Amino acid sequence: MSRGRTIPSSMLLRPTTTQRAGRAALILLALLFLTGFLILPVVAVFSQALSQGWAIYRDSIVQEDVLSALRLTCLVAAIAVPLNVLFGIAASWAITRFEFPGKSLMITMIDIPLSVSPVVAGMMYVEVFGLHGWLGPWLMEHNLHVIFAVPGIVLATVFVTCPFVARELIPFMQAQGSDEEIAAAVLGANGWNLFWRVTLPNIKWALLYGTILAASRSIGEFGAVSVVSGHIRGKTTTLPLEVEMLYNEYNFTAAFATASLLTLAAIVTLTIKKIVEGSTGVARNIEEQEGES
Amino acid sequence: MPVKLAINPRKSARRWSFVTKSSPLPGFRLSFAFTAIYMTIIVFIPLTAIVLHGARGGFGAFLHTIVAPRVLASYRVTLGSAAAAALLSAVFGMLLAWVLARYSFPGKSIVDAVVDLPFALPTAVAGISLTALYAEHGWIGRYLEPHGIHVAFTPLGIVMAMSFVGFPFVVRSVQPVLEDLDPAMEEAAASLGASSWQRFTRIIAPVSFPALLTGSALAFARAAGEYGSVIFIAGNMPMKTEITALLIVTKLEEYDYTGAAAIASAMLALSFAIMLLVNVLQWWFQKREGQRA
Numbered sequence: 240m241s242r243g244r245t246i247p248s249s250m251l252l253r254p255t256t257t258q259r260a261g262r263a264a265l266i267l268l269a270l271l272f273l274t275g276f277l278i279l280p281v282v283a284v285f286s287q288a289l290s291q292g293w294a295i296y297r298d299s300i301v302q303e304d305v306l307s308a309l310r311l312t313c314l315v316a317a318i319a320v321p322l323n324v325l326f327g328i329a330a331s332w333a334i335t336r337f338e339f340p341g342k343s344l345m346i347t348m349i350d351i352p353l354s355v356s357p358v359v360a361g362m363m364y365v366e367v368f369g370l371h372g373w374l375g376p377w378l379m380e381h382n383l384h385v386i387f388a389v390p391g392i393v394l395a396t397v398f399v400t401c402p403f404v405a406r407e408l409i410p411f412m413q414a415q416g417s418d419e420e421i422a423a424a425v426l427g428a429n430g431w432n433l434f435w436r437v438t439l440p441n442i443k444w445a446l447l448y449g450t451i452l453a454a455s456r457s458i459g460e461f462g463a464v465s466v467v468s469g470h471i472r473g474k475t476t477t478l479p480l481e482v483e484m485l486y487n488e489y490n491f492t493a494a495f496a497t498a499s500l501l502t503l504a505a506i507v508t509l510t511i512k513k514i515v516e517g518s519t520g521v522a523r524n525i526e527e528q529e530g531e532s
Numbered sequence: 533m534p535v536k537l538a539i540n541p542r543k544s545a546r547r548w549s550f551v552t553k554s555s556p557l558p559g560f561r562l563s564f565a566f567t568a569i570y571m572t573i574i575v576f577i578p579l580t581a582i583v584l585h586g587a588r589g590g591f592g593a594f595l596h597t598i599v600a601p602r603v604l605a606s607y608r609v610t611l612g613s614a615a616a617a618a619l620l621s622a623v624f625g626m627l628l629a630w631v632l633a634r635y636s637f638p639g640k641s642i643v644d645a646v647v648d649l650p651f652a653l654p655t656a657v658a659g660i661s662l663t664a665l666y667a668e669h670g671w672i673g674r675y676l677e678p679h680g681i682h683v684a685f686t687p688l689g690i691v692m693a694m695s696f697v698g699f700p701f702v703v704r705s706v707q708p709v710l711e712d713l714d715p716a717m718e719e720a721a722a723s724l725g726a727s728s729w730q731r732f733t734r735i736i737a738p739v740s741f742p743a744l745l746t747g748s749a750l751a752f753a754r755a756a757g758e759y760g761s762v763i764f765i766a767g768n769m770p771m772k773t774e775i776t777a778l779l780i781v782t783k784l785e786e787y788d789y790t791g792a793a794a795i796a797s798a799m800l801a802l803s804f805a806i807m808l809l810v811n812v813l814q815w816w817f818q819k820r821e822g823q824r825a
Binding site: 258261262265266268269270272273275276277278279280281283284287325326328329330332333334336337338339345347348349350351352354355356357358359362363364365366367369371372373394397398401417420421424425429430433434452455458459460461462465466478479480482483486491494495498501502505506508509510512513 | 555556557558559560562563564566567568570571574575576577578579581582585624627628630631635637641643644645646647648649650651652653654655656657658660661662664665670671672695696699728753756757758759760764777778780781784789792793796799800803804806807
C-alpha cells in the first residue's frame with residue numbers, strides 16, 4: 240500500500256473530547272478504588288499502631304514476645320525459602336529440560352498448594368505428625384515434637400510456599416530453551432559448571448523474583464501455621480500469630496504495632512519486586528534487540 | 533586435540549529408558565528424584581492422610597458430617613461470599629487491568645505495584661486492618677453505619693475481605709491479554725466506523741473474556757479457602773457468618789479430628805474442581821489464541 244493511502248492510526252484512534260473525559264473518569268475511578276480498598280488499610284495499620292504515640296509504639300514492638308515471634312518468623316523463612324529455592328530449581332530443570340511420563344501430573348502437583356485452603360494445608364500435617372496421626376505415636380515414643388512445635392510450622396510454611404519459585408522458573412526456562420546448555424554440555428562442561436556458568440546467569444532474575452514471592456508468603460503465612468502452631472507464646476508464635484493473639488486480647492495498639500512490622504515487610508517486598516521486574520524488563524528488551532540485529 | 537563428547541548416550545538411554553527423549557543435559561536423575569521425593573513428602577502423603585482420615589469413620593459418618601446443618605450453613609456463607617467477591621473482583625479487576633494496560637498517567641508504575649499488595653500483605657494484617665476500617669467507628673464504617681450499612685461482623689464484611697485477597701488475580705490474568713491485543717484490529721474496526729463501545733463489546737470483551745473467567749475462578753478459589761483475613765471481620769456466628777475454614781479449626785480445637793478431616797476433604801474436592809475448571813479454561817484460552825495466530 241502506498242504511503243499516501245495509509246490512514247495514520249493516530250487519526251483513527253485519536254480520542255475525542257468525550258472519550259478523553261471517559262478515559263479520565265476510568266483512571267479516576269481506578270485510583271479511587273485502589274486508594275479506598277488497598278491503600279487505606281495500610282494507612283490504617285500505621286495510624287492504629289501510632290494512635291497512642293511513638294513511645295507506646297516502640298514499647299509494643301520491643302516486648303520479649305514480639306521479638307521472639309520475630310526471631311521465629313525469620314528462622315522459619317530462613318529454612319523454608321532455601322528449601323523451596325532448591326526445589327524450584329530441581330523441578331524446573333527436570334520439567335523444562337527433559338521429557339518423561341507423568342510430567343503433567345508433576346506440574347499439577349506443584350500447583351496444588353496454591354489452590355488448597357491454608358487451614359486444610361495445616362491440617363494435613365496434623366494428620367501425619369499429630370498425636371492421632373500416622374507418625375504421632377512413633378514421634379511420641381522418641382520424644383520428637385513436630386505439631387505444636389517449630390518443625391510443624393516449617394513444614395506448613397514449606398507447603399504453602401513451594402510453588403512460588405518453581406512457577407516463576409518453569410515458564411521462563413521453557414521460553415528460554417536449552418540451546419546454550421546443550422552447547423555447554425556437548426563442549427564438555429560438567430553439571431556443576433553448566434549450572435553456575437550457563438543456567439544460573441540466565442535465570443537469576445526469575446529466580447530472585449520467585450524467591451521474593453516465597454519469602455514474602457513465608458513471613459506472612461497465617462492459616463496453615465495457625466493450625467500447627469498451638470499458639471505457645473514465646474515458643475511457637477510467628478509474627479502473624481502474635482498479631483492475632485494480641486488482637487484477641489483486645490490489645491489493639493500492640494496488635495497493630497506488630498502488624499506494622501509485617502506491613503513494612505510487605506512494602507519492602509513490593510518495592511524489590513518492582514525493581515526486579517524493571518531489571519527483567521531491561522534484560523528482555525536487550526535480548527529482543529539482539530535478536531533483531 | 534579431538535573434542536571429547538561429554539554425552540554418554542548409553543548411560544542416559546539405558547538406565548532411564550522411560551525418559552522418552554534422551555537429552556545431552558546432565559542432572560535428570562538428581563532433579564527428578566529430588567522433585568518427586570519432595571512432592572511426595574510435602575504434598576502427596578499429607579493429602580492422602582487427610583482424605584483417608586476423613587473416610588475412617590465410614591461413608592455414612594462422612595456424609596453425616598459434611599451435610600450437618602451448621603456445616604451446610606458454612607458452605608452457604610463461604611461459597612456465597614466467595615461468589616460475590618469473585619464478581620466484585622471481576623468488575624474492579626477488569627477496570628484496573630484496562631486502565632493499566634491502555635492508559636498512561638503519572639504514578640502508573642506505583643499503581644501497578646500496589647495491585648499486588650494483597651499478595652504481599654499478610655492475611656492477618658489485612659483482616660484486622662479491614663475490621664478497623666469498617667467497624668462502627670472506623671474510617672469507613674462511621675459513614676456507612678448511619679445509613680444502616682453494616683459491614684464488620686456481617687456477610688458483607690466477609691465479601692470485602694475476600695475481594696481484597698481475590699482481586700489481584702483478575703488484574704494479573706486480564707492485564708497481559710489487553711497489553712498483547714493487536715491495535716491493528718481496533719484500528720480496522722475504527723476505520724470501518726465502529727464506535728468505542730462497539731470496539732469494546734465486539735473486540736476487547738471477547739478476547740479478554742477467557743482471561744477474565746480464569747482470573748475470577750482463581751479469585752473464587754482463593755476466597756473460598758481464605759481464613760486469615762476473614763475471621764477477624766466475620767464475627768464468626770455459627771449458621772450466619774461462620775466460614776468453612778473456621779469450622780475446621782473449631783472442630784480441631786474440639787479434638788474432633790475425624791469431623792475436621794471430613795470437612796477438609798469436602799473443601800479439597802472443591803479446590804480440585806476449581807483447579808480443573810481453571811485448567812480447562814486455560815486450555816480453551818490457548819486454543820483460541822492458536823486460532824487467532
